[in-house]
Amino acid sequence: MQNNSILSLENVSKYFYTSSNFFRKNEYFAALNNVSLNIASGSSLGIVGESGSGKTTIARLMCSIYKADKGKVLYCGKDISALSKADRQEYTKNVQMVFQDPNNTLNPKLTIKSALSDGIKQHITKDKYEIQAKLEHLMEMVGLPAAYLERYPHEFSGGQRQRISIARAISINPKVIIADEPVSSLDVSVQAQILNLMKALQKNGITLILISHSLAVVSNLCENIAVxxxxxxxxxxxxxxxLSNPKSEYTKSLLASSLYAVMNNNKIMENI
Structure with missing residues (x-):
């Protein structure tokens, strides 16, 4: 493992079991098979593959939604399955995930102010004036008016909800953002805005792990790639x-199938 790795997978496998009946024993398939990755602090990694390839499984292992069946997931060199209480708190604060569907992280019964305040109160400050200043700064960062803090999730467009989801993730000053297909469900006109926000986060030193099926997006945002x-x-x-000299036939096929998409993504890519 590299000394400056903030997140690592060491020979990780993850299995999912299928249903069984009287005539058939439990069966399973390997969603991930003996995968090793090192993500250096402050770097960016794009994880690409077709639907069902296992890229989202990697993301969910890294943020402890799933547990590895074999191998280890390490945060700053420590196995996340055996962290002390203090180390677990540090890990959960510093590794945040942005889901493809922002509705997974936004409670429809809470205003945006309430949704964003919870993490700040727990990890940053309980001072109401400092919280308000932080909230206004977050809204400015994601390009939304501070007045929107009093609104509810259903009052926003899909792109606006995704920005708020990103604001929630960065509200507690994490070191790592894991973004799982953050723009795939959005209109083309909105995608560049979200990707610009991702670039801004990188400039602030946040480690970015981007899950995507788009080689165009990954090649523009990420210095490293895992296929x-x-x-x-x-x-x-x-x-x-x-991408300039792919060794795998699978990578070559992804590149070939992406050429049309890359050409048609020029309007997005030229704006980020």
């Missing part, structure tokens, strides 16, 4: 080097 196929790591390295 996943059926739970296995096909290629891993510097994004430019991997």
């Amino acid at each position: 996943i196929k059926k739970g296995c790591l096909e290629e891993y390295g510097n994004t430019l080097e991997v």
Whole structure:
């Protein structure tokens, strides 16, 4: 493991069991099979692959939604399954996830102010004036008026809800953001705004792990890339080097199928 790694996977496998009946024993499939990754602090990694490849499984293992069946997930060199209470608190504060569907993280019964305040009160400050200043700064960062803090999630568009989801993730000053297909469900006109926000977070020193099916997005935002196929790591390295000289036939096929998408994504990419 690299000394400056903030998150690592060491020979990690994850299995999901299928249903069984009287005539058939339990069966399982490997969503992830013996995968190793090192993510350096302050770096950016794009994890790409087709639907069902295992890339979202990696994201959920890294933020402890799933537990590894084999191998280890490490945060700053420590196995996250065996963290002390203090280390667990540090880990949960510093590793935040942005889901594809922002509705997964926004309670429809809470105003945006209430939703964003909870983490700040727990991890940053309980002073109401400092909280208000932090909330207004967060809304400015994601390009929304501070007056929107009093609104409820249903009063926002999908793109606005995704911005609020990002604001929630960064509200407690994390070191790592794991973004799972953060723009795939959004209109093309909104995607560049969200990707610009991701770039701004990188400039602030946040480690970015981006799950995406779009090579165009990953090549623009991420310095490193991991290509996943059926739970296995096909290629891993510097994004430019991997995409310029792919070794795997699977990576070559992804590139070939992405050419049309890349050409048609120019309006997005030229704005980020």
